[in-house]
Amino acid sequence: MGEEFTAKEIEVFELLADLPLKAERRAAVAGILSVWVPAANELSRKMAEPQYRALTPNVRFTHPAAEEVTER
Amino acid sequence: MKQTAARDLHQMSLLEAAQLVEKRKVSPLELTDAVLKQIERAEPKINAFITVVADQARAVAKAHEAMIAAGYYMGPLHGLPIALKDNLYTKGIRSTAGSKVLGDFVPDEDATVTARLKASGAVIVGKTNMHEFAWGGTTDNPHYGPTRNPWNPERFPAGSSGGSGAAVAARECFGAIGTDTGGSIRLPSAVNGVTGIRPTIGRVSNYNIVPLAWSMDTAGPMTRTAADCAAMFNVIAGHDPKDEASARVPVPDYMAQLNVGVGGLRIGVVPDYFFSHLQPAVHDAVRSALKVLEGQKAQVVDVEIANIQGNISAQLTIESAEPSTYHQHWLRTRPQDYGEDVRVLLEVGEMLLATHYLQAQRYRTLLRHEFMEAFDDVDVFICPTLPFVATPVGATSVVIEGGKEEDMLSAIMQYTGVPSLTGLPSMSVPCGFSPDGLPIGMQIIGRPFDEATIFRVGHQFQQATDWHSREPNL
Numbered sequence: 001m002g003e004e005f006t007a008k009e010i011e012v013f014e015l016l017a018d019l020p021l022k023a024e025r026r027a028a029v030a031g032i033l034s035v036w037v038p039a040a041n042e043l044s045r046k047m048a049e050p051q052y053r054a055l056t057p058n059v060r061f062t063h064p065a066a067e068e069v070t071e072r
Numbered sequence: 073m074k075q076t077a078a079r080d081l082h083q084m085s086l087l088e089a090a091q092l093v094e095k096r097k098v099s100p101l102e103l104t105d106a107v108l109k110q111i112e113r114a115e116p117k118i119n120a121f122i123t124v125v126a127d128q129a130r131a132v133a134k135a136h137e138a139m140i141a142a143g144y145y146m147g148p149l150h151g152l153p154i155a156l157k158d159n160l161y162t163k164g165i166r167s168t169a170g171s172k173v174l175g176d177f178v179p180d181e182d183a184t185v186t187a188r189l190k191a192s193g194a195v196i197v198g199k200t201n202m203h204e205f206a207w208g209g210t211t212d213n214p215h216y217g218p219t220r221n222p223w224n225p226e227r228f229p230a231g232s233s234g235g236s237g238a239a240v241a242a243r244e245c246f247g248a249i250g251t252d253t254g255g256s257i258r259l260p261s262a263v264n265g266v267t268g269i270r271p272t273i274g275r276v277s278n279y280n281i282v283p284l285a286w287s288m289d290t291a292g293p294m295t296r297t298a299a300d301c302a303a304m305f306n307v308i309a310g311h312d313p314k315d316e317a318s319a320r321v322p323v324p325d326y327m328a329q330l331n332v333g334v335g336g337l338r339i340g341v342v343p344d345y346f347f348s349h350l351q352p353a354v355h356d357a358v359r360s361a362l363k364v365l366e367g368q369k370a371q372v373v374d375v376e377i378a379n380i381q382g383n384i385s386a387q388l389t390i391e392s393a394e395p396s397t398y399h400q401h402w403l404r405t406r407p408q409d410y411g412e413d414v415r416v417l418l419e420v421g422e423m424l425l426a427t428h429y430l431q432a433q434r435y436r437t438l439l440r441h442e443f444m445e446a447f448d449d450v451d452v453f454i455c456p457t458l459p460f461v462a463t464p465v466g467a468t469s470v471v472i473e474g475g476k477e478e479d480m481l482s483a484i485m486q487y488t489g490v491p492s493l494t495g496l497p498s499m500s501v502p503c504g505f506s507p508d509g510l511p512i513g514m515q516i517i518g519r520p521f522d523e524a525t526i527f528r529v530g531h532q533f534q535q536a537t538d539w540h541s542r543e544p545n546l
Contacts, residue, residue, distance in 0.1 A: 010423075013423040017422040017423055019403070019404070019419065025416070028412075028416045032417070032420045033423060035479070035482075036388055036389070036392075036424070037424070037428075039382075039388075040385055040388075040389050040428040040431075041428075042385070043382045043385045043386055043389075043428075043431055043432060044427060044428060044431040046382065047431040047438070048431070052438060055437045055438055056437060057434050058433055058436045058437040058495075059433050
């Protein structure tokens with residue numbers, strides 16, 4: 001797959017997301033995805049490298065470790 | 073810009089006005105009337121509010137006046153007119169989140185932040201304009217009209233809390249609440265010349281605030297000075313059992329350390345990232361600000377953050393996937409009720425992979441580890457808040473350098489995305505103006521739950537400079 005998404009390829013995403021789009025909307029979606037997805041893939045390649053295997057997703061920062069709280 | 077000798081009531085800072093209220097030299101009703109008069113004067117030019125509740129504000133102000141006269145003084149916010157971004161629930165007052173979808177939504181309960189401000193005696197004068205559902209950085213709102221920058225109404229106020237930033241700058245309130253996911257407090261603070269803090273995630277309750285991206289959303293004050301900001305933060309910070317992400321961390325008095333100097337404080341900069349790819353006026357203003365702090369005996373330290381590149385992609389992935397999840401029902405049942413820019417972003421967010429999202433969240437862990445390690449050697453970081461000054465209203469791209477147009481959304485988060493991803497607190501403070509008179513902000517980033525040090529640095533900087541006290545001609 002190249003860097004540019006086509007309207008036809010967006011139809012596949014629509015199926016996956018169960019989000020049918022009218023034809024005139026596909027160009028705008030494709031334009032953004034063509035920029036964002038290569039960048040996201042580059043980040044994914046980095047994060048898939050062995051040295052980062054132990055890292056877990058930090059979806060919420062709750063209950064901070066004691067050492068992270070500034071002592072007063 | 074105005075340099076007034078004898079100022080009107082609405083031109084005072086929050087703490088200046090509070091002192092007069094405490095001494096009973098000025099009444100809450102006088103302050104409220106002054107602010108409402110300024111709203112009438114400024115709104116046709118800047119459109120900072122979606123809803124103004126003048127009658128209710130006057131009634132509340134009168135009640136507080138009676139309390140104070142009877143000897144019940146509740147603290148620095150007592151009787152002070154403030155504004156709330158329209159994604160905060162306000163009981164009995166329409167809360168649209170800048171949307172048509174919630175255009176008729178009148179909550180039957182307050183947000184925790186709203187409730188805490190009311191309990192402190194604040195007088196709510198209205199709900200401020202914002203980027204629709206907070207998903208964007210321009211406040212070019214298709215349903216309620218664009219908010220305009222008080223320093224130049226042809227320029228944008230940034231966003232998404234653009235109404236709050238413009239209202240504070242235009243002296244339409246003594247302080248406002250904004251919300252910040254990827255920069256939405258700090259960006260409008262910078263381009264409107266005001267001071268605004270994004271707290272540590274978990275420090276301020278998000279309960280009953282319409283979400284953008286759950287894992288990065290925060291709420292915080294926007295004011296004229298760092299000291300005002302600390303006074304408002306004292307009221308809204310703290311654990312809230314209604315918010316499951318709220319942190320159980322003790323809350324200090326954020327005013328207590330303001331007057332402690334910055335001598336010996338170590339300020340980190342990441343030269344290759346913080347001072348590359350930005351407009352010259354922004355570069356020069358922030359570098360000059362660092363010199364001011366060095367003049368106060370702070371020490372500037374170069375730091376390397378090995379994996380800082382990539383943060384904008386992570387930010388965009390998370391900030392699109394999470395809203396698309398929240399809006400999934402409405403996007404299928406009421407797509408025509410969204411503005412075009414938000415609608416396409418919500419559609420895009422449905423088409424990213426779960427692996428993209430989770431790798432972005434893992435990247436947050438990596439970036440946070442690197443910053444936490446760097447905090448062994450520095451006390452705060454300082455960088456520009458955004459790499460450019462206010463762009464024309466309606467612009468969707470920006471030129472930063474080399475005449476090349478760049479997408480606004482990616483460009484605007486160059487610096488604010490870092491604290492958003494790492495969960496670190498950060499505050500934008502005015503630090504200069506461009507040659508054409510547009511405000512510039514610098515961002516102070518602190519350790520988790522160490523907002524007190526950020527307020528101290530901001531306050532000490534404002535003791536040595538007057539950027540924060542300048543006022544737009546309206």
